[in-house]
Amino acid sequence: MREASSAHRTIDAIWRIESAKIIAALARMVRDIGVAEDLAHDALVIALEKWPETGIPDNPGAWLMATAKRRALDLLRRNQTLGRKYEELGRVTNDWHEEEFGAGLDGEVADDLLRLIFTTCHPVLSAEARVALTLRLLGGLTTEEIAHAYLVPEPTVAQRIVRAKKTLSAARVPFEVPEGAELKPRLASVLEVLYLMFNEGYSATGGDHWIRPVLCMEALRLGRILAEIAPQESEVxxxxxxxEIQASRLATRVTPTGEPILLMDQNRGLWDQLLIRRGLAALRRAEEVGGMLGPYALQASITACHARARTPEETDWVRIAALYEALAMVAPSPVVELNRAVSLSMAFGPAVGLEIVDAISAEPSLKAYHLLPSVRGDLLAKLGRTAEACEEFKRAASLTGNAQEKTLLLKRAADCSSAPEADLPRP
Amino acid sequence: MRFMMIVKATQDSEAGVMPSQELVDAMMKYNEELMKAGVLLAAEGLHSSAGAIRISYPEAGGKPKIIDGPFTETKELIAGFTLIEVKSREEAIEWAKRMPDPHGFGEGVIELRQVIEPPELTQDPESQAMHVLVRDLGQQKI
Structure with a gap:
């Protein structure tokens, strides 16, 4: 019994390593990722039945791939003889030859994976569906794990995935890497999915926990894979x-009891230097590709400024403000403006920052954004306008969905109301 | 969770004998595979212990004693390491099993050790307990 469960855990590990490659190769054969996943699962079920008794084969990945492909081939043939019950599947049977049975070349595996991620991140799907489908098919996560990471009921995730597969089939989304003018926007969609995934883990929008490492690690892993299979893309x-650089701070972002610690207050000695080094190397790769830096590379450059500063005082805020300005040009948004305001206030004083914050405070898209009052409160507090600051922190606390962050903001509000109003002239 | 795959030293690695081209190629291919799977964090090979330095504290609270290599206990020495980020202990074992036999000649040994990480980053009870231990030890020092 014990041995069987240990074999199952080993098979789980093999599945995690191999599943995306298998699903991707099958999807190229059957042109439907839902069917591909089912076939790959069939192979897994066979392995789960057989391997605990026969032992795990020397090359389990090749075994799973061959078994799954054999089933795919059976399916394709059956559909052909059944008078093309599944029109979609029958249509491609002739394009596929049996010699592809052998282990694919490295380049082919990479191409299949690339096709798969472009499909699971297709813009016909909602952001939620893209994330769930990508975690499932490329990350090899179970529905239960995804549900747990997103704090939603398992059936919700299961439904989301089923619906996503149906949408892709109905829209006849081709299993391919987009080319030409289509590539950039489609790549942007892929990167967006990974970053959404990472951010949800990095700054959980709901629940009692500030971070969910599983999502960060998975987004990072998929990003690293993408960097190997699409190395010519600077933004990747x-x-x-x-x-990498943001993840280097994961361990220092919360106190042992789970309260968030802000960037400037973090113990830099605990930042993960290995991840920082990897991040800086990735940034160099982005720069080496050439061309103008895109929004992700610019944000990475900003994060790198913090990573390079050994103490908060060493932070090059002037450079950060300049990078935010560059970012505002390629990807203008009120949130970027807000960050530019913060960096300018650090470089040239809170009054300069407050001016920009006030200019964007009427922005409708920031109405429910808790960081706007949070930043404004911080600047007001620094200017000694504590009563106004207190109000802003309270407003920020009422807007955030994260319990830990709410506590932090309410504490700042309380600190402000107990601090005496500074003896400064009011504008 | 992070694991370190430690390649143990052998008489050849200690003697500074270069690995065969075949092994070098296989290792490169293996590292590429780790990279393409998004699990590789770092991989380094080490010089033999001939140039190594050992600092020991033979007396508690005493001065450190510095000894130059080479060291004789070959099997206790290491020749290199690879750091990987994986989801489970079994996944680490699976990757380690795929590493080419680092030395051949029946001398190859790879040891897997889990890296201690802060409890926020892991759901693993064993490493959480270890973290508490390390933290308490750290506080005692101060």
């Missing part, structure tokens, strides 16, 4: 750099 390296 930019995103990886951004995630």
């Amino acid at each position: 390296h930019g995103l990886v750099a951004l995630m």
Whole structure:
């Protein structure tokens, strides 16, 4: 019994390593990722039945791949003889030859994986569906694990995935890497999915925990894979750099009891130097590709400024403000403006920052964004306008969905109301 | 979770004998595979212990004693390491099993050790307990 469960855990590990490659290769054969996943699962079920008794084969990945491909081939033939019950599947049977049975070349595996990620991140799907489908098919996570990471009921995730597969079939999304003018926007969609995944883990929008490492690690792993299979894309390296450096601070972002610690208050000695080094290397790769840096590479450059500063005082805020300005040009958004305001206030004083914050505070898209009052409160507090600051922190606390962050903001509000109003002239 | 795959030293690695081209190629291919799977964090090979330095504290609270290599207990020495980020202990074992036999001649040994990580980053009870231990030890020092 004990041995059987240990064999199952080993098979789980093999599945995690091999599943995306298998599903990707099958999807190229059957042109439907839902069917491909089912076939790959069939192979897994066979392995789970057989291997605990026969032992695990020397090359389990090749075994799973061959078994799954054999089943795919059976399916394709059956559909052909059944008068093309599944029109979609029958249509491609003739394009596929049996000699592809052998282990694919490295380049082919990479191409299949690339096709798969472009499909699971297709813009016809909602952001939620893209994330769930990508975690499932490329990350090899179970529905239960995804549900756990997103704090939603398992059936919700299961439904989301089923619906996503149906949408892709109905829209007849081709299993291919987009080319030409289509490539950039489609790549942007892929990168967005990875970054959403990372961010949800990095700054959980709901629940009692500030971070969910599983999501960060998975996004980072998929990013690293993407950097190997699409090395010519500067923004891929930019995103990886951004995630590596942000992940280097994961351990210092919360106190042992789970309260968030802000960047400037973190113990830099605990930042993961290995991840920082990897991040800086990825950033260099992004720069080496050439051309203008995109939004991810620029954000990574900003994060790198913090990573390079050994103490908060050493932070090159002037450079950070300049990078935010560059970012505002390639990807203008009120949130970027807000960050530019913060960096300018650090470089040239809170009054300069407050001016920009006030200019964007009427922005409708920031109405429910808790960081706007949070930043404004911080600047007001620094200017000694504590009563106004207190109000802003309270407003920020009412807007955030994260319990830990709410506590932090309410504490800042309380600190402000107990501090005496500074003896400064009011504008 | 992170694991370190430690390649143990052998008489050849200690004697500074270069590995065969075949092994070098296989190792490169293996590292590439780790990279393409998104699990590789770092991989380094080490010089033999001939140039190594050992610092020991033979007396508690005493001065460190510095000894130059080479060291004789070959099997206790290491020749290189690879750091990987994986989801489970079994996944680490699976990757380690795929590493080419680092030395051949029946001398190859790879040891897998889990890296201690802060409890926020892991759900693994064993490493959480270890972290508490390390933290308490750290506090005692101060």
